[in-house]
Each structure stands twice: as C-alpha cells, then as structure tokens.
Amino acid sequence: MSIFIEAAIRAVFVFGFLLVTVILLVWVERKFVSDLQNRVGPDRAGPWGILQTLADGMKSFFKESIRPTNVEVALFVAAPIIALMTALLIFMVVPIGAPVEINGTEYALVGADLNVGLLYVLALSSMAVYAIVFAGWASGSKYPLLGSVRASAQMISYEAAMGLSLVPVVLFAGSTSITTIVEQQQGTFLGVFPAWNIVLLPSFVIFLISGFAETNRAPFDLVEAEQEIVGGYHTEYSGFQFALFFLAEYIAVFNISALTAVLFLGGWSGPVFGPAWIAWVWPIGWFLLKTWAIVLFFVWVRASLPRMRYDHLMSFGWKKLIPVSLAWIILVAIAIGIRDFGLPWS
C-alpha cells in the first residue's frame, strides 16, 4: 500500500472520528449542564434528544450566511476554515490505541507518529490564534476586534505556560514523540499504581488550566464574553461559517482532553483481557474512557465556575502559572539528573 494512500486513509479516519465525537460531545455537554442546573435539556430530537446536534447542524447549514458590508472578504472566509484545520490537524498525532497487527504488518493507531510530536501540537495550537485574530479583524467591527485582541494576548500567555508544563513530561520520557511518551507510561509502580505521568501533578494541573484558556472555555472564555463584547470574534458570523467555528471549538476541547489523557493518564494503557482478536479493542476503550472523563470535567467546570476578570486572567498566567512551571521544571530536572547520574557527591 502506498504511503500516500495510507496517509489519506488515516486522515479521513481521524476526520470522521472527530466529527462523530463532536456531535456526541455537544449533546453530552448540554445534557450534563442541564442536569447540573436542574433542567431537562434537549429532549425532542431522537431518544433523550440525542439527535439535537445533528438537527442544529442541519439548520445552520441551510441558514443564510450574512456578510456585513465592510469585512475583508478573504480573511473573513478563511478564518473559520483555519480554525477547523488546526483543530483537526492536532488530533493527527494523538495515538488512540495500541499498535494493531493486520496480515503480519503492525499499524500504529495514530494519524502520524512524529519525532517532534509535542512541538507539532504546540505549533498548531499557536496557529489556532490566527483564526480568531483574522476573524476578529476581518469582521471590520469593534467587538470582534476587541475579542480577538483579547484572544491573542490570552492564548500567547497561556501557551507559554502550557509549553513549560510539558517540559517535565518530555524530560521524563526523554522524547517529544507522543507515542514514546505513551509507551513510557506502561507498567506500574510497586505493582499496584499505574505508572502514569500524573505523578508530575503540577504539570498536570498547569496543563489542564492552560488547556481551558487555550480553548477559550469557561472560566477563561473572555474572548466571547457576551456581557462585555457580545459574541467576541464570531459576533458577525452566522450560518455555516459560525457552525465551523463551533465545530472547531468543540474539537479543540476534545483535543485537549485527549492530550491530557495521553500525556498524563497513560493514554491507551490499561488492563487487557480476552482472546487476541478482541484484545485490541481494550486499549481504545481505555483511551476513550480517560478522554471522556476529562471532557466531562471540562463541562463540569463550565457549569460551576464564573468567568474571570481579564487582568486577573493575565496576572494569573504570568505571575502564578509560569513561575510555578519554571520552579517545577528545575525540580524535575534535578530529580532526573539524580536518577540518571546519581547524587552530585556520589
């Protein structure tokens, strides 16, 4: 099989997987939030309203896309596409299961195993800023511009914290390949506890917090704070283009959850039972379980916490998260130095 065809199959699979996931994810979020808020939530389309997202998607697809007069057309159109592209591409490096053997060839269940996988993730998530910046600027209107300026500052700031929080993980694994990082988390400590990177607890917490900020989720959703700047960068968007932004945001949430699961919770590692022809399902199951747990955590936080003030957001990022990450990096580096080279006086 040609390498191009294989890559194309992988890409199509990832795209489909994410699409299905997002449809589910939107429904889950609405149901879960309404449960937390003592509401019923969607319940008309399909059993328990499970087809609600599909219905919404269809509606927005057929709605007229209104384009205000003084927009910069090219960028206005490009922005949602960039948003969706970056979101889709990030998932390309996330391994969703253990390697599978078909006809004697081993296939890794990952879009592409890059040796600079983590850097790839960081690079693309910094690309995601452009979608918002372009959308805000191209709209030619005040609130979107304000929203996008806020967004770019916020995302640059928290991306620094996120990158720093990943350094201990890289130090621990000795590689930036995500597949290697997952394999390094196989096995157990003392035969009982799974050897997950969650032992790097500060990193885990910082990564999760900056994940909220990177995806512009509550409590860091100042980019689209309705009370202050209407809808933020997507104020002027409607119809199908708005749907693309919507899609991109939820894919981003799923991406961050999947990355958390992969980087800190051992990814697809977990106990495997049963005969060989069924055993390959287990790792995928474990991966989905962990990822969805984090997704539910995201939803739970959104339902529980109020929005932060903007200056608090910035000072929290720069004055708390980044110093803590730096201190933690130093600690981990010393620990790893001792592990690899022994104590300085020995």
Add this chain to the structure above:
Amino acid sequence: MTLTISWFLILAAALFSIGVAGVLIRRNALVMFMSIELMLNSVNLTFVAVSRELGLIEGQVAALFVMVVAAAEVTIGLAIIVAVFRRKASANVDELAELRG
C-alpha cells in the same frame, strides 16, 4: 532536473533581495520590520541548506540562534514602535526624522 542545494541558495538570495526592497520602499515601521524578519529567515534558510550540504549540524544550530536573536529583536522593536506610536500617533518612519521625542 534534480533538486540541488543551489536551488535553495538562489531562493534565499531572492527572498533576501525582496526583504531589502521592502525596507527601502515601505515607510510603515511595522512592514519594514517584517522585511527585516524576512531577510533573517532567508539567511536561516541558507544556513540550514548549507548545513545539509556539508553534513554539519552547526548550520541548524546557527539558525536556532538567529531565531532567538530575531525573537529578542522583535520584542524590543515592537515595544519601541508602540512607544513611538503613543507619542506620535503614527508608525510612519518618515515622520520620525527629527531628534526630538
């Protein structure tokens, strides 16, 4: 025709010349700055290409250092532009042709 290192070097030279043209022709400080970044990038491309050709990793290391310097330069440069803009309400370099703040 096969791809050789010369292609990369000619491309880098072209990008560099375009950058020079940008500095010479534009009067918006930001765009001039971007042109300088383009020149730095073209030099980086030369470094990496030659590193590949000679089998020396030093070229890539040099490129990394150039990136660091460029990052530092951008930080300071943009801060200066913003500071100037606060006083002059303009990013046009031709209006900065005097020694008074």
Add this chain to the structure above:
Amino acid sequence: MGELIVFIIFATVALVSAIGMVLAKNPVYSAIGLLGAMFSIAVLYVLLDAHFVAAVQVIVYAGAVMTLFLFVIMLIGVDNREAYGPAVPAQRIMTAVVSIGLFAAIVLAGRAAWITGSNAFGTPDLNGTIENVSDELFGTWTVVFLSTVMLLTIAALGTIALAYFGTDVPDEEATL
C-alpha cells in the same frame, strides 16, 4: 522528483508571499504574506531534514513573532495606511535596481564560492532531530546558548521598561 515538486510549490509560495508582503497596502496583509513565506520556509526545512528547526520555525515565527506583529498592528490601528509617494526621487526604480543588483551580486558571489554538491540529494548525512541538534547545542555551544538566555531576559526587561516608563502621554490603548 517528488522533492523537486514540493520545492517548486513552496518556493513559489514563499516568493509570492514575500512580494505580496512588500507590496500589500494594508499591514495585516503584509503580515499574512510574511506568515506564508515563513510557513513555506518551514516546509523547506523539512525537505532539508531539519525537522527540529522546522518545528521551532513554526512555533517561534508563526506562533509568537507574527502573533505579536498582528497584535501590535491591531493595537495601533489597522486603518493607518501609509501615504504613498516617494520621499526620495525615483525611489521605486532605485529600489528595484538595488534589489535586483543585490540579488545578482549574491548569486554571482555564490557562483564564485559555490557549494560543490558533495551530497547528492536524498542521502542526508545528518538528521535534524532534537537529539542531534541538542547534542551540539548543549555541547559545543553551551556558552552561546546561555548568552542567548541572557539576551532574551534583557529583551524582556527592556520591553517591560519601555512599556512602563514613557506613559506620560495619555493613551487609550493601554486599557485594552
């Protein structure tokens, strides 16, 4: 052959974006042009087996530098289109002559001291992986590396100083 195709595509993109950057009237489009050029260069790095440099190129330039540019453009107002018309007589023509002359001079100089294709393409001697680059970076160039750390710290301090001292002019942007 495949490599040649990739090179031609991205070299074209880089050149077009770069020219677009110089000629665009609106600074935002200039920034987009530069972004395109940088992306193409990152792809060319991959072509040259410099994966790490490529990743850093995207993270640093596309991720940080260009975002900063756009941020500043938006901060100081995108509608601030520059007045055209040469300050120096015949500026455009002179610029064209100088740039093309520079290009010709560089190519001529390059031909004089040309790299003698010792490596046929497709047989790389080295692999720009993180391990290889970092061995060199933290081995031979440790001191240089540390001095870049100093440089970045000083740049950050300078920026903060510029932003802090000099606010005697009333400004509305600072409240964003």
Add this chain to the structure above:
Amino acid sequence: MTDLLWILIALPLTGAFINIVFGKRIGEPLAGWLGFVLVGSAWAIAVVPTLGLLTGSGTPETIYLFSWIPVVGADAAILWDPLSALLTMIVTGVGALIHLYSIGYMHGDERFARFFGYLNLFIASMLILVLASNYAVMFIGWELVGLSSYLLISFWFKKPSAAAAGKKAFIVNRIGDWGFLVALMIIFASFGTFDFGVIFTTAPVVLTTGAATAITLLLFLGATGKSAQIPLYIWLPDAMEGPTPVSALIHAATMVTAGVFMMARSAVLFELAPISGVTIAVIGGATALLAAVIAVTQMDIKKVLAYSTISQLGYMVMGVGVGAYSAGVFHLSTHAFFKALLFLGAGSVIHGMADEQDMRKMGGLRKAMPVTFVTMTVGWLAISGIFPFSGFWSKDEILAATFQRGGPWLILWAVGILAALLTAFYMTRLYVLTFLGKPRWAEGTEPHESPWTMTLPLAVLAVAAVIFGVFNTPARLAFEHFLEPSFALISHAEPLDLPLAAVLALFALVVAIGGIAWSWFRYNRDELPVEEGGFWQRGLNGFAVDDLYGRVIVEPGKKVCEWFADSVDPKGIDGVSHGIAQGVRTAGDGLKTLQSGQVRSYAGGIAIGAVVLILAVLALGGGF
C-alpha cells in the same frame, strides 16, 4: 598553598571596597572589625608559607596570576621569597594590630568606616608593592601606597594644616617618583623587560658601571621620597597631622620602609655601582644625624617620633649603602615593631590627654596610664639600643658592618655612634617628660587609660620589640640565613670576629647608656631646663629647611607656572584646540546634510554599499 597567595591582596582590597562603598551602612564598630578581621586573616594565611620558608620546607617561587603586559615582562605575578615574606608578615601583622587599635582610637569619628576603607586600601597597596615580581607592578604598588598615604594624612581634611600636609607629602613624593620612573625607563631600555628574575640574573653582563650608577642613583631618589631621606624628608614631620594610627602604620612601620625594601630588592644593581653605595651611605648617615639633632629640640610628642623615624630610616639606608642589606632589612623589621609601638603609645597618651601633644604639658602619666607606661618603657629601651631589646641588635649590626669597611668609612661609623647617642638622649627626654616627674597638665585634663582595643596591640608589639632582636644575634645569624635566598646573587662580607663584634656592641651600649643618663639627669627634676637659645629655636623649626626649599624651589616654580598660565596656555594650547574645534565644526556643517533622519535613505546606503562591496571583492578575487 602558595598558589593561593593572591588572597592576601584580595582580602584587604575587598575590605577597602566594602568599607568605602557601603561603609556608612555598616556603621561604627562593625566597619572596623571587618577591616581588622580581613587584615588579620591575611596575616594568618601568610603565616603558613612563611613558616615553610623559615623551616626550609618551602622554596622561593614566582606565582603567575594572569597576563598583564607580557611584552614588557610585566605579568601580574607574586614573587614569594624570604624578603617579601618578611615584609608581608610585618605589613599584615602590624597592620592588623593597628586596625584593632584604630577601633578604639577612631571611636566617634564621623567618617569611621571610610578610615578603615583607606587603611585596608593601604594594606592592599603595600602588599602589591611587596609581592610584586617586576618593577612595573612594584611601581603600581608604590603609587597606590602614595595615594593611600595622601588620603590618610589629610583624613581630617577640614583642618587646613592636615590638607596642606597631605598635599605636601604627595608633591614631595612626586619628585622621588619621578626618579623612580626615570630609573624604570633606563632599566627597560637596558634590559627590555621589567621582570626581576631576568634583570637580576643578567645585570652584571648587561649593565655598565655608568648605567648601573645612573639607575641606582635614580632609584635612590625614589627611595629618598618614600623613605624620607635628605633632601626629601620634609614631608614626614608634617604628615603627623594624620590620625596617630596612620603615623604608626604608614609613617613608621611600613610605607616609609618601602624605599629601603626597594633598594634591598634591587641589591644586585646597587652592588654594581660602588659610587652610588657611597652616596647612599653618606646621605643615610647625614639624615640619621640631622634628624636626631632636630628630634632633640622638638616639643610635640609626635614630632619627636617623626624625626626619630627619619633618623632610624637613615640608619637603614646607611646599612643598604654599605652593602649590609640583611642588616638594613633587619633594622627595618625591628624598627617596624618598636616604632609602631612608640607611636601607638604616643597615640594612647594623646588620647588620654584629650588631644594634647605638647610634652611640656604632660608629665607624671605613669600612674594614670600603667599599661601605656610599661609598653612605652619597652619601646624606649628598644630604640635606645639597650641590651637585650631588639633595637640593640639591629642597630649594632649596621654599625658593625660600617666599621668593618674600615678606612674613611670609620667617619660614617662615628656619625652613626653619635646619632645613637642622640637617639638615646631624645628618647629619654620624651620618656621622662611624658611619664615621670610631676603632672604639668592643663586645667581640667584627666588622663585615663585607653580601652583594651588600644592597649592589646601595645602589649603584643611590646613583646615583639623585646624578642625579635634575638633572631639575629651576631652569634646566631638566623635572620640572615633566612634572607639568604633573596640576596643569593650578591657577595657577602664575612661576619666580624666575635671578640671584635662584642667590643663594638659593648661600646655602642655604653654610648646609649651615657645618652640615657645625660638626658635623665637633665630632665628628671621638678624644674625643667630652659631651652630657648638659638640652637633650640632653630631646631624646633627643623633648621628652616622648609623655608629654604620655599625660597629656592617653590617661588621660582610659581613664577614659571604663572608664565605658562598667562601666556602659553591661552595662546598656544587653546589656539590649537580652538583650531581643531573650528575644523570639526566646518566639516560637520558640510556633512550634516547627509544625515537626513530618513531611515530608508540610510538603508539604501547600506544596500548600495553591500552591492558595491560584493562586486569589488569579486572583481579583486577574479570571481567573474
């Protein structure tokens, strides 16, 4: 061990830095203790390698620190041999004690910390001078020592006399430094290097007697400045305006001996120039005698000690002049101890008498200041040359060496004996007028003993003044053996036969006792003898040497300077600079049109320049 010797210099330098820069924040007692501890640790560090040299387990060596001006053989390096070790021990040891003493003495001064900063600076400079391994570094130390001396003499610069004294010391020393500098130039012209090792090993081959004489006489001119010899001794009595610890440390124990040290260091060169030797010996003897005569007439307790210092320095110089380098250095060491002791004792007296320095208003202090009295007794006996105190041995050594040369040198020997007689006389006069007899204090003065920080150094120095002489008894020349490696390149005279030496020593002892007795009966009575005759008046003025210099040198000098200031400077010098300025202005007017402020025109210039450069290189290199 020895490669860490640079710490010796670094420690006081650190102290100087801290005390001068942060002194005000450190505050009063702490700044002093800091200085003391640093210098004391320098002493402690120096002890071990010195003992190494003493016991023979260590060898003299040059410790290379870093390259300074390698072309002229002037690297920053430390020459660690017995001579420098000895001087290091004296400088740091006496220095530390005087730091301790100053904590008490300078109590309450508003620039307390600054004082210790200067003292530390002085110690560091002196160590640079002493440990230098070439003339260039030595000259740096030499000048730094002069600077710190200036700072310390004029420490109380609000007193006009102190400021004037500091200035005088500086200017007079400049003349000596000029000589030193010219000597260095001749040395460099002859040898092409400043390095001691090269110079001393090749000197007999390279230098003619004439060149050696010129060099050594010029070096001696430098020494007369620092070591206060005729004709440049006049700054030292005035330098007593500085705080007393300064007088003790700089103007008695260490800095003034720099000249002697320098000549001892350059012994090889002096050996090559017999004429210089005679000159030096004669000037040394004359200084010893003249200063002793003046000392007899002085009434100020510190002035007496100042002239006594000049006189003792004359002895040392005489010793160097007759070729008895070890004897000169030995007297330098003993003198460092007992003169520092005497000065500190005098300081203690002045402190106790509420800044009274006139001996006529003292007397009977024995009861009020018992510790000072006892230690001063030791110092008095030591300087007078009474057996077995240290002064006896060292002075006798020099006199013996002079006597041994025979012939006309016997006159010099007689001068030395006469000076010794006068020394015993004026020291006894000082001692009796201060401590014995009835109190003649001014109204309201209540003398009291000084605090322990002041008396402890006195006690330590007293012990040193008693025992140090034993190291070089004629019978057991341990000191000379110790110094031998430093003077390995010069020939030694055979020591005198023991009987003859004993007779000479006995004679000197008798002379000293005679001087003491004469003085004792003259002054130890209720009525002080009237001393107002012509001799006494002129002596009190230092025989008007200052006035003479003023008329012969200073006034004509001022005239010349006025002429330069009034005619040469405004027309010649200013004309040149104005002309240059005018030229630059014209050029600038022409060129300023290029600087339009247009960034892009600059950038265009750069681009065009780049193109032209590349094409030029290609054209020249045949790249087309």
